Amino acid sequence: MKQRNLTTTIIGLGLIGGTMAWALRDHELSGRIIGVDDNPLHSKRALELGIVDEILPLEKAVAAADLLFLAIPVTSAAALLPVILDQTDKQVITDVGSTKRGLVTAAEGHRKRGRYVPAHPMWGTEFSGPDAASRNVLEGVVNIICDPQDSDKDALALVENILKELGMRIVYMDSLSHDTHLAYVSHISHISSFALANTVLEKEKEEETIFNLASSGFESTVRLAKSNSDTWVPVFKQNKENVLDVLNEYISQLRKFKSSLEKENWDYLNELIESSNKIRKVLDKKQQ
Amino acid sequence: MKQRNLTTTIIGLGLIGGTMAWALRDHELSGRIIGVDDNPLHSKRALELGIVDEILPLEKAVAAADLLFLAIPVTSAAALLPVILDQTDKQVITDVGSTKRGLVTAAEGHRKRGRYVPAHPMWGTEFSGPDAASRNVLEGVVNIICDPQDSDKDALALVENILKELGMRIVYMDSLSHDTHLAYVSHISHISSFALANTVLEKEKEEETIFNLASSGFESTVRLAKSNSDTWVPVFKQNKENVLDVLNEYISQLRKFKSSLEKENWDYLNELIESSNKIRKVLDKKQQ
Numbered sequence: 001m002k003q004r005n006l007t008t009t010i011i012g013l014g015l016i017g018g019t020m021a022w023a024l025r026d027h028e029l030s031g032r033i034i035g036v037d038d039n040p041l042h043s044k045r046a047l048e049l050g051i052v053d054e055i056l057p058l059e060k061a062v063a064a065a066d067l068l069f070l071a072i073p074v075t076s077a078a079a080l081l082p083v084i085l086d087q088t089d090k091q092v093i094t095d096v097g098s099t100k101r102g103l104v105t106a107a108e109g110h111r112k113r114g115r116y117v118p119a120h121p122m123w124g125t126e127f128s129g130p131d132a133a134s135r136n137v138l139e140g141v142v143n144i145i146c147d148p149q150d151s152d153k154d155a156l157a158l159v160e161n162i163l164k165e166l167g168m169r170i171v172y173m174d175s176l177s178h179d180t181h182l183a184y185v186s187h188i189s190h191i192s193s194f195a196l197a198n199t200v201l202e203k204e205k206e207e208e209t210i211f212n213l214a215s216s217g218f219e220s221t222v223r224l225a226k227s228n229s230d231t232w233v234p235v236f237k238q239n240k241e242n243v244l245d246v247l248n249e250y251i252s253q254l255r256k257f258k259s260s261l262e263k264e265n266w267d268y269l270n271e272l273i274e275s276s277n278k279i280r281k282v283l284d285k286k287q288q
Numbered sequence: 289m290k291q292r293n294l295t296t297t298i299i300g301l302g303l304i305g306g307t308m309a310w311a312l313r314d315h316e317l318s319g320r321i322i323g324v325d326d327n328p329l330h331s332k333r334a335l336e337l338g339i340v341d342e343i344l345p346l347e348k349a350v351a352a353a354d355l356l357f358l359a360i361p362v363t364s365a366a367a368l369l370p371v372i373l374d375q376t377d378k379q380v381i382t383d384v385g386s387t388k389r390g391l392v393t394a395a396e397g398h399r400k401r402g403r404y405v406p407a408h409p410m411w412g413t414e415f416s417g418p419d420a421a422s423r424n425v426l427e428g429v430v431n432i433i434c435d436p437q438d439s440d441k442d443a444l445a446l447v448e449n450i451l452k453e454l455g456m457r458i459v460y461m462d463s464l465s466h467d468t469h470l471a472y473v474s475h476i477s478h479i480s481s482f483a484l485a486n487t488v489l490e491k492e493k494e495e496e497t498i499f500n501l502a503s504s505g506f507e508s509t510v511r512l513a514k515s516n517s518d519t520w521v522p523v524f525k526q527n528k529e530n531v532l533d534v535l536n537e538y539i540s541q542l543r544k545f546k547s548s549l550e551k552e553n554w555d556y557l558n559e560l561i562e563s564s565n566k567i568r569k570v571l572d573k574k575q576q
Contacts, residue, residue, distance in 0.1 A: 122503045142500055171500050184492040185501045189484065189509040195541040196480050197564035202541070203534055204472040210570045212430055212459050213473045215410045219571060220508050221477040226568045229561035233554055244549050246491055247542065253483040253490070254539055261532050266521055273517035276485035280514045282498045283507060 009034040009065035011058070011080070013046040015125065016096045017071030018133025021051045023166050026135060036061045046130040062087045067158065070095035070103075075234035078106040085112040092155040094119045098182060098231075100146045100175040102238035114152035117159040118175060120144045120182075121168065126226035139167035146175040183242035188250055190224050190232060191243070197225035297322040297353035299346070299368070301334040303413065304384045305359030306421025309339045311454050314423060324349045333418040350375045355446065358383035358391075363522035366394040373400040380443040382407045386470060386519075388434045388463040390526035402440035405447040406463060408432045408470075409456065414514035427455035434463040471530035476538055478512050478520060479531070485513035 008030040010017045024030040035052030037043045043055045062068065062084055070077045070084075074097040081103055084093055094117045097103055107113045122142040125132060143163050148156055163170055173181070200222070204210050236243055260269035296318040298305045312318040323340030325331045331343045350356065350372055358365045358372075362385040369391055372381055382405045385391055395404050410430040413420060431451050436444055451458055461469070488510070492498050524531055548557040 122501060124503065124505060126505075144501070181492065181494075181497050181501055184488050185498055185506050186503055188487065189506045191542065191545050192480055192484050193509055194561055194564040195538060195545055196477065197567035198541045198544075198560065199476065199534060199538045200472050201563070201566055203537055204469065206469075207570055209469050210473055211573055213410060213432075213469055214570070215412065215474055217412060217414075217512050218473050218477045220511050221480055222567055222571070223508050224505050225564040226571070227561075227565075229558045229565070232561055233558050236549060236557060237552075237554060240549055240552070244546065246487060247546050247549070249491055250483060250487045251539060251542055251546070253486045254479065254535065254542070256486075257479050257483055258532065258535050258539070261524060261528055261535070264525075264528070266525060269524060270517045270521050272486065273482055273515075273520055275489070276482040276513040277515075277517070278489055279485035279510055282495055282502070283510070283514070285499055 006030045006066045007032040007034065007064055009036060009056075009061040009068045010052060010071060011036045011061070011068060011084075012071035013037045013042045013051060013130050013133075014071065015128050015132040015134075016121065016123075017069060018046060018049075018051050018130045019123070019135075019137060020069050020071065020096065020121075021046075022133055022135045023138050024162070025051075027165055029162055029165055030067075032064075034061045034064060042130050049130055049133070051130055051133055058084075059087060062091065065091055067091070067162070068093045070097070073231055073234040074099050074102055074238050078102040078238070081106045081116065082110055085110045085116065088112045088115050091115060092117060092158050094159050096121055098124075098186065098235045099238040100144075100178045104147060104150075104175045113150060115155050117148075117151045117155050118146040119159060119163070120146070120178065122186075126223055128228040128231065141168050142171050143168040144171050144173050144178055146173055146178050148172055179239050180242050183239055183246045187235060187239060187243050188246045190227060191236075191247060192250065193222055193224035194227075197222050294318045294354045295320040295322065295352055297324060297344075297349040297356045298340060298359060299324045299349070299356060299372075300359035301325045301330045301339060301418050301421075302359065303416050303420040303422075304409065304411075305357060306334060306337075306339050306418045307411070307423075307425060308357050308359065308384065308409075309334075310421055310423045311426045312450070313339075315453055317450055317453055318355075320352075322349045322352060330418050337418055337421070339418055339421055346372075347375060350379065353379055355379070355450070356381045358385070361519055361522040362387050362390055362526050366390040366526070369394045369404065370398055373398045373403065376400045376403050379403060380405060380446050382447050384409055386412075386474065386523045387526040388432075388466045392435060392438075392463045401438060403443050405436075405439045405443050406434040407447060407451070408434070408466065410474075414511055416516040416519065429456050430459050431456040432459045432461050432466055434461055434466050436460055467527050468530050471527055471534045475523060475527060475531050476534045478515060479524075479535060480538065481510055481512035482515075485510050 010021045013035050033052045035046050035055050036058050046052050100118050107116050298309045301323050321340045323334050323343050324346050334340050388406050395401050
């Protein structure tokens with residue numbers, strides 16, 4: 001059932017907030033889309049692009065909305081969530097953050113906790129800002145809803161309906177597990193890529209050579225190093241323990257490669273590579 | 289000037305050998321393409337796919353050829369090169385290997401050294417075998433010719449002409465520099481990806497979760513971990529010193545991320561990410 005009369009407020013008109021707004025618009029799921037952004041250039045650009053119908057100050061945008069999307073860096077979102085809940089009556093608040101524990105903790109014990117539905121769409125690119133917002137990209141994408149038992153039934157149902165209308169695949173998870181898993185399958189990839197870019201920029205002083213020699217393989221592994229620090233520092237901050245745990249494992253895996261090279265133990269190197277090849281099974285399954 | 293009457297022998301009918309053969313065929317640069325492969329299944333498949341016109345044993349395939357491409361793992365190529373040079377009269381031999389120093393050293397001092405033109409097309413995928421061979425992918429791709437002064441003029445000219453006809457961009461480099469640069473912009477990416485796959489497979493025991501949560505970012509950084517150990521162990525073997533050097537740098541860059549997290553030094557983490565963002569300039573230039 002389409003929610004054509006819904007008024008939606010998007011707080012944060014960047015890559016993900018903008019993409020969500022486009023999806024709501026393209027699926028005719030919202031009669032009115034209000035934007036909120038600290039950055040006046042982003043607000044202006046989001047209006048120009050037609051991502052939102054109007055820009056309002058936060059308080060008015062909360063009051064006018066049936067549904068709110070928090071799409072700002074996760075530490076800012078955690079700081080803002082209780083403020084918004086204070087102003088909430090029947091509104092439903094959801095978010096798009098790459099960590100969930102910090103937000104859930106920020107809302108814990110709030111009398112309006114039930115109006116908040118923690119969510120995380122597993123989509124993104126290495127770009128940012130309203131111009132990076134994309135259309136027709138969310139269909140088939142997993143959206144993780146965390147701790148559904150702590151949301152009011154009607155709030156949960158509204159968010160579930162919207163995500164289903166957008167063609168997204170809902171996965172339920174507790175917020176603690178979410179943050180652990182995400183460290184494994186997303187956060188470490190970013191660190192791997194940031195550090196790889198720093199390595200190459202440090203070692204290869206001839207920029208022209210990187211430019212000439214960079215193959216598609218290099219571009220693929222280093223692509224995430226274009227990602228915005230405003231988004232990612234807060235993620236690492238909120239998921240510090242899990243990220244450190246997996247980063248330690250990553251360094252120890254790299255040391256195995258180092259040791260196989262130093263000892264010229266080619267059988268061991270072969271084993272390490274063949275063991276990593278098992279990721280094929282997972283990725284190929286995904287592509288089907 | 290097209291070389292339609294050229295007979296070409298491709299030794300190794302996998303991803304790169306097959307792709308080269310397709311390119312020669314599609315550009316009508318070879319009247320007859322002979323294949324050589326130790327693996328009878330690859331030979332059969334290459335014939336079925338129409339990648340080669342016929343399969344011959346090595347000695348006959350060398351005798352019949354005007355031009356030979358060595359497209360087998362780099363340690364095997366280095367072992368085979370002197371054997372082929374022994375059988376060479378006017379033939380021109382080139383290759384496609386990701387390391388160059390081992391091949392050049394293997395040919396050093398050979399009375400037919402001038403017939404060999406060391407080359408490295410900067411193209412590849414994570415797949416292997418004749419079915420992975422691709423069409424229409426080499427145009428605009430850099431092909432590095434190493435130590436051109438050590439090749440006979442006519443041999444060099446033939447390879448240059450062919451590569452230009454294929455629309456490839458020739459870059460000249462000495463073989464020592466080639467191997468150093470390649471460790472930076474390609475070999476370390478593979479280790480980074482292999483180790484990342486092993487990390488995730490080690491930490492994330494729930495395969496279903498990887499499958500559900502793996503975002504495009506994860507897939508991008510881990511894609512190279514599908515690469516074949518038969519290709520890559522020889523590369524690391526031949527480029528051991530350079531790879532170790534850059535791997536040490538990579539581990540030390542990762543330790544900086546680790547330290548910033550442990551010390552909750554968010555300004556430092558921000559610096560590290562912003563510094564890695566500088567890779568944008570290089571990659572974006574490339575995409576233009």
